[in-house]
Amino acid sequence: xxxxxxxxxxxxxxxxxxxxxxxxxxxxxxxxxxxxxxxxxxxxxxxxxxxxxxxxxxxxxxxxxxxxxxxxxxxxxxxxxxxxxxxxxxxxxxxxxxxxxxxxxxxxxxxxxxxxxxxxxxxxxxxx
Numbered sequence: 001x002x003x004x005x006x007x008x009x010x011x012x013x014x015x016x017x018x019x020x021x022x023x024x025x026x027x028x029x030x031x032x033x034x035x036x037x038x039x040x041x042x043x044x045x046x047x048x049x050x051x052x053x054x055x056x057x058x059x060x061x062x063x064x065x066x067x068x069x070x071x072x073x074x075x076x077x078x079x080x081x082x083x084x085x086x087x088x089x090x091x092x093x094x095x096x097x098x099x100x101x102x103x104x105x106x107x108x109x110x111x112x113x114x115x116x117x118x119x120x121x122x123x124x125x126x127x128x
Contacts, residue, residue: 002052003067003074004060004089005119010111013049034103035096060089076123086123093119 001007008014012031016024022044029044038047050056058064063075063085072078075086082090097117100109 001074001122003058004063004086005074005076005122006052007115007118007122008049008051010115011049012111012115013047014051017048017050031104031108035100037096060085063089074123081123090119093117 012028013025016028025044025047028047029038029042032038032047033040033042052058054064054068066085067073067075067078070078075081075083075089093116097112100112100117104112
């Protein structure tokens with residue numbers, strides 16, 4: 001589980017990277033382009049992701065810095081949860097979910113829901 005509540009086990013980037021198959025990263029690129037997350041000229045191999053770790057790039061660098069500065073595993077374990085940083089991440093995910101619902105197949109939406117659109121539940125704080 002990522003610090004923000006993303007579930008790497010279902011993340012298309014992570015799954016494609018783990019497969020070791022370039023064509024799987026190409027499929028992810030096509031999805032990311034369709035969702036407006038990358039330009040078509042973006043090299044598919046640059047989407048490779050080994051999972052959430054301190055040394056890896058992160059879509060939420062401010063959130064990552066905060067979590068690591070507090071020496072906790074995820075935002076859900078923070079005494080300040082929810083905070084403005086988490087709220088911004090959740091809002092970004094909700095906007096992407098709305099866009100994806102218009103552009104993705106049912107199967108793609110299920111994967112994205114498990115990977116990215118269940119952050120609040122994954123953080124263990126659904127009611128907040």
